[in-house]
Amino acid sequence: MEGKRLSVCLVVRNEEKYLQRCLASIKDTAAEIIVVDTGSTDKTVEIAKQFTDKVYVIRWRDDFSKARNFALDKVSGDWVLFLDGDEELDRQCIPALLAKINHGDAEGYLIKVLNYYETGGRVEISPDVIFRLFRHNRKYRYSGAIHEQICDSILAVNPDAKINIAEDICIIHYGYLKEEIEAKNKAERNTRLLEKAVKKNPNNLLDRFHLGVEYFRVARLDQALEEFLFVLDKVNLQAIYVPKLMRYITKCYYLLGNLQEALRFIDNSWIKNFPDCGDLYYLRGTVCRELGLYTEAYDSFKKCLSVPTQPAYYGNQYCHYKDKIYHQLGELAEYFMDKETALDYYIKTLRENPRAIHSLARIISILRPKNNPEYTMQALNSVFDLSDPVLQVDLGRIFFRERAYPLAVQCCDTAMSLGVESAQIHLIKGLSLLRTKQYVSAIQELNLIPPENDFYSVAQGNLFIHYWLMKKNRKAATCLKNIKAAGTNPALAEVLEILREGRQVGPEDLKNPKESVLPMVNELLENLIESGELDSLEDAWACFERLFDRRPARLLGDLFFKYERYDQAELEYRQLMEEDSADPQVLYRLGKSCWAQNNLAEAEKHLYKALQAGCNSPQVNWELARLYQDMALKTLEDGLQKYPENTEMLKLQQKIKDNLIEV
Helix, strand or coil: CCCCCEEEEEEECCCCCCHHHHHHHHCCCCCEEEEEECCCCCCHHHHHCCCCCCEEECCCCCCHHHHHHHHHHCCCCCEEEEECCCEEECHHHHHHHHHHHHHCCCCEEEEEEEEEEEECCEEEEEEEEEEEEEECCCCCCCECCCCCECHHHHHHHCCCCCEEEEEEEEEEEEEECHHHHHHHCHHHHHHHHHHHHHHHCCCCHHHHHHHHHHHHHCCCHHHHHHHHHHHHHHCCCCCCCHHHHHHHHHHHHHHCCCHHHHHHHHHHHHHHHCCCCHHHHHHHHHHHHHCCCHHHHHHHHHHHHCCCCCCHHHCCCCCCCHHHHHHHHHHHHHHCCCHHHHHHHHHHHHHHCCCCHHHHHHHHHHHCCCCCHHHHHHHHHHHCCCCCHHHHHHHHHHHHHCCCHHHHHHHHHHHHHCCCCCHHHHHHHHHHHHHCCCHHHHHHHHCCCCCCCCCHHHHHHHHHHHHHHCCCHHHHHHHHHHHHHHCCCHHHHHHHHHHHHCCCCCHHHCCCCHHHHHHHHHHHHHHHHHHCCHHHHHHHHHHHHHHCCCCCHHHHHHHHHHCCCHHHHHHHHHHHHHHCCCCHHHHHHHHHHHHHCCCHHHHHHHHHHHHHCCCCCHHHHHHHHHHHHHHHHHHHHHHHHHCCCCHHHHHHHHHHHHCCCCC
16 A cells, blocks of 8 residues: 555454454555454454454453553554444545545544444434544553543644544444344443443543433433433533434433423524534424424424535434435325325335335325225326336235225236235235125135235134125134134134134133233224124124123224214214213214214214314314315205205305315
């Protein structure tokens, strides 16, 4: 290597998973590689020796600084770059790195690190900066047992030293992935070392900040918040970790359920000191939304999209994921009944992240595929490429949830024609065929699911209900036998056996815990309600009635409402009204049930009561306005029967019809 010599140092232990990738990323740039192993029991040392002959094994003494200083004692180069074994240098940054060490005037650099971490089953990236690159000077020494620091030592030796930020040099860090944290017991180790360090020096703010971070990672939120607030009270707000400190404090308040305090902290502290921080507005939007401050939430998420380029030391975790912001804005636009804008945001979400299935599901729900199947497919095809077979499976699942069963079958067939076949596809298609009374095809499809598959019991359970309704007891018994043999859902097997035998049971009669049986009973009731088998529903209810303290009128009412059996829903909700007349959701659904049966006066009475009781959303106001239009049309219709030639009434009737509010 021409110019200044770079020494790359690593302190490692059990890093065999990533070490080869790490060392390969710097082998052509480093003049020497120094690896200090603190007691690996895997192939770490063996891998290290493939890249360097400067591999040292030392005894671990619960002190990262001692290990790093040991590495520094072995350095012979002009510059030092420290890496961890679960990191790698982005090779695209090598020219910038060489420029800094050959021509830069700084004594050291904070360089960009991209932390890979998991959230919600998805791997995401959070940028940060960390001091890892500095000139070699034997007087420079690390201090601190963990999250070890060397800047103080550099400035003590050379008070005029210039420390710069170099975001054009980038390290990729995999150590925050859940599997790595669990494998290495990082949280437990770090917490122990930091508690020891804080006990020794309670006023070391950086150690206390990092201790708060470790508490936060293991959900010890009260302790984390205590550490963060201690640091905030004493820290210089110019310290490079303060933006992250502000985010952690906000998240602690939020996760502890103290939403008002979270909002106060954002508005009184965070926004005053870092008004351009993107995560500030994302978290503010999240908090405002949960507080019911929907307009403020909407404005905050929109602001999040317009913040300037963010410095890496902000350590943002949210604002650079535009798909998440767009989805939030889409849901809020839906709340405000602006479906066109909602669709626009959901489409933007999918363009940012084609696997954002939750946004695709919202688009489909807005299109109402059950009632508008052809228009739904036409609209989707005009915007998206639906040729991906995996996407067809997702579409099938979404259409099934929307009860657009023919479309679900169509998507399953398309997926299989493109070479994708799975138990899930057979389940979606089979259940969709069952719901549309194509029984022969449904049975064939569901029987394709093998006994070892997780969906097998679901398939056999649905077949059992079909045979039970058809009075085909022998075939129902075979399905029950299959479920028992699979052994994956004993509660389902017990519920179906009770149903087949027609036994009336109480909690004392159950073999399985009541809490595992009741969900199976609820699913059975839902299946029968959707099928319209109300006589069989009563038979089933007779079997399980004693498991409930009282008739589950809310459950039954909501199921009847979901499946548009509004007369039955009204009966259940009226029973609930006798017990509690103030539940706004019951009032709302009772009003909607009356409206669906054209009982407009009762609908208006209950919807207005729901509004007064707290169900005060744009949707309810919107629907109530439409109801008043329907009532006006009914009044005009009655009037025109008496005065059929009244042109003013005819004009008014037509004007209302031309401007009906869509609900």
